[in-house]
Amino acid sequence: MCSIGEDDFGDEGGMHAMLPSSVESQAVTTAGDCTKCSQPAEELYKLNFRQPECRACFLNYARHKFRAALGASKALPRGAEVLLLIDGTPESLVLLDMLHYAQTQNTFKRLHCNVRVLYIDAGSSLSKRDPLPALRDCQRRYTPFEFHVVHSNATPDSVQLLDNYIAIAEPKQLEKHRNLTAHQDYAQQQRKRLMGAVAAQLRCSHIFESSICSTLATQLLSSIALGRGGSVALDVALFDDRLPAQVKLLRPLKDLNAQEVQLYVKAQQLQAFPTINELDKDSASLQNLTKSFVDNLQLNYASTVSTIFRTGDKIAAKRCLNVEVDAKCALCQSDLEEETSDTLLAIEYSRSVSEAGAALQQRQSIEQLEKCARERLLTSRDLCHACSNIKTELGIALT
Template sequence: MILAMRVPRMPCCLVHRPPVLCSVLAAVLCFLSYARHKFRAALGAAKALPRSAEVLLLVDGSGASLVLLDMLHFAQTQNTFKRLHCNARVLYIDACGNDSLSSLHKLHERYAPFEFYVIQLNAEPKSLQSLKEYSASIVNATQQELRSLTARQDYGLQQRKRLIGAVAAHLQCSHVFESSISSTLATQLLTSVALGRGGSVALDVALLDDRLQDDIKLLRPLKDLNEQEVQFYVHAQQLQPFTSENELDQSSAASLQNLTSAFVANLQINYASTVSTIFRTGDKIAAKQQTNVDPTTTCTLCHSVLDHQLSDTLLAIEYSRAVSEMGVALQQHDNMEALEQRARQRLTAAQDLCHACRNIQAELTSGNIP
């Protein structure tokens, strides 16, 4: 018995074209299908996005954020069976004035079904405006009062997350899409450890981060894409990334964040598999948790679980600082109990902040973290 084999039909766009061009177009279509499958698989495997969820998508002008926007738009224009059933809005956080507004308007024209919103980095959520009505205003930046660039960037990141959560709550969105890719998350993992955020580093690189206020979930559906795949996708879809970062902060190497980013970028060039290994390590890290965690046991700035009762290492750090402050006089009188008591007082002085956020507060020239 002879079975007839069904031969798949060639897409219409490849019919009657030169063989070389057909092979190139087929390769592009295969790559786009492969990249979009990673996006859908990341959400589907974890079942992290419920049906008809309200989603706030973050666009910062980077190639990865435009890729995420294009993928979500494609997923919502499919037929009923393949369509990603969610309602999406787009948010752009303006950190450097009106330089990127023209690019944003072009994006809005290309992805017209989505509503675009703009807000300044240090503004209140109630100042959120639609892209068509947006006009920048002068906002006082608290982060300028920080002494070091490391603390300024760390505080800016936490402020950005807090603003995103507040805007999502204002727009009644239950989920937020962030465009972090594998190399970005590898940098974030190493940076978090260096800054003393090891207790919450698992959430910093996970697909699902539930630390935003009002039970809003932060999702990273591009976590399995690398930089090369992002560049291929940008070229295939003719996207036009635009920068939105502070040029001074990014050009300077005088911060842990920038040095770590340069280190990971160098690894990506010379030892690409090492970056993947670093990123995958984050999935295997689990923070030491307290039972019955409630809001009073979380940091008021980053919303991570407070770590001063979970780590003997932090007590040792504060003990060393107490020795440096109080000098050797106490040691000469064998008053070691006073040193330990001083260390515990320092450790619990700001009970509403985690270790890394206390370091930010120590960098403030005046006042406390708002």
């Protein structure tokens, strides 16, 4: 017999719509006894699907996720030089606080690495929401970490210590780009290249990025939609080795969710300083719409976001089997296809037909259109499909 209950269907046989789950939001309850250590506490921290805990037990739980991500993978060697990227978001400050705590433990529990902090200035230091004072407060709180700043449009060798940094006005370039989706994708790839180059400049072998579960779920869906399916596994993995100068990118907060981050911020009294980024406004780009979609899922169907993220964990990175070729994309450093893909050829063929429009005559044979499509692929042979789209949409040279 069918195991589906009759209540799952309407009177007309149609299926009822899925209702949003009634999952509790993040909450700090009043005084009581901790269910973990049984000690009385002035505040109890209640996570979804967990019993209320005192502040110390909650912090131990959250910090264990951070240490477990690094310990299970063994991706961070002892004595490594680490560059921690912060951007003023709660996630980045949580990572900074956790890393500083791990550095101040006794010899047995200490995370043995040397840490520098990097902030990439996208021009917000000249706005009313100047992040430099907040950065200086962080520098005083998290001594002895060195804080460095570099402008997003500057060269890697222009990185400076926070105490010596002077903001420089840069001309706005957003108006030059008509496609916000391509511009956001290009800005993200350029940011990664700058991170890797600055890390090499500071002689750091590893970079810590503060992406959490919901952020990586958004990245997974966006990468697939942008045509980066071949490299999507590295976009959401703990370990990413596509940066220049053999710098490794790590995402140690990948197992934390937004609720845990917000409660950690409250427990440690962290002050986020969101900066102005013109590319993150509520504009109709694929990345912004995907983020809005995932945020709505996180609000109403939190388990679905976790499912998306865990699916990305199961995807294996596609590697080039021919060691002699080992071709890389000139922009994102992802592996390129060894042979011409039939799918990409069909896309370029369709694009050729669309651009021909009314000028397309019957005398233009299928062979001619296919030849034109192959020529398009050859002109962008050093770029992956997604980066080739950036080049086409923005009309700029990618090197």
